[in-house]
Amino acid sequence: MSVFKDSGHLFRLAALYAVGTLTFLGIRAFFVPRSFGQYGHYRGAAIAEIAAHPVHYAGHQACETCHADVQEMKRSGMHAQVNCEACHGPLAKHADDPSIQPAKLDTAVLCVRCHAASAARPKGFPQVAAVDHSNGLPCETCHQPHNPAIGAGGAK
């Protein structure tokens, strides 16, 4: 103690610093979520939380487990690749509980959404000027939506 006279204040400072560091580490351990840094600089548990969001579109595989007849009707037609919920809308609730009835569809809105004539659509895509085409009759008078070629798939 002869070299560093009055060195007591250095030890007090060091002790204070150590206490401060420990306090910081303690608070940090308390506030930083457990999974932070699990995969990277983010909360790893967030991935599972996002993956747990509810599903609204059941997916066509779910539809086909019950509605095999419709799947069969679609198979040979132009709408074979159009998934059920593209027109019928999100029906996961109906898939979970079939007693929940899906809303009735309006072909007057639905068909022209894709098939109204527009130069912006790809050339080969079937398009009609709805007013001239059907003279005001609903589309399903001639076309069965699940297999739309006239005379195919049980069209009237």
Next chain:
Amino acid sequence: MNITRRQMLILLPAAAVAWESVLAGTPESSPNYKMTEHWWSMLIDISKCIGCGNCVRACQAENDVPDGFFRTWVERYHVTDWHLENPEVISPDGGKKGFPSVAADDNGKYFFVPKLCNQCADSPCTQVCPVGATFISPDGVVLVDQKYCLGCAYCVQACPYGCRYIHPQKKVADKCTLCYHRITKGLTTACCEACPTGARQLADLKNPKDPIHEFLRTHDVQILKPQMATGAKVFYNDLDGSVR
């Protein structure tokens, strides 16, 4: 109950392990899904898009996207011979209600461009986040931890594609999750499920059997803003040079 010193020494580490698992939070909700086995992307075929807006509506229904905000939207381009560099672009309500019909234009062309988060591998949006609330997951999806997000909107400014917004009620960043809650359960995204022409296809670049590999080899495929070097993973087939 009397516990010997030996029993106590055995019990303590066991209790510590149990407490660790309590602190670690909820386990992964899809037990058969392994993040390291996937690298998600999307393929968009412009030549198949008919501009029906099904994808926009499906996205809003699946993800409760508020009105006037979009995780995906459709733009209609009108490019004339004289204005190749300045196309006329419209997207009324994100294309949610479709587009007005147009008559053929002899001097130009029309086409639709669906847009969504490009799920960039080297994204500017994840780099600017000051708190680590947005990140790319080990399976290649850029996600937002909405419990951690401050709503500072740095990421909204950083995205070169305009794919993020601040949620008007939650006041945190929101964006396309590539329907992470669906793809981890073996389903496709809501937009792909609802697309009637197959113009949008979810693709897994780590799956050697995925048809995307064959498609990328045999078609002229581009990404948006390649000069930004964002590592975008949404691939566009038949994309016109006027699209930015």
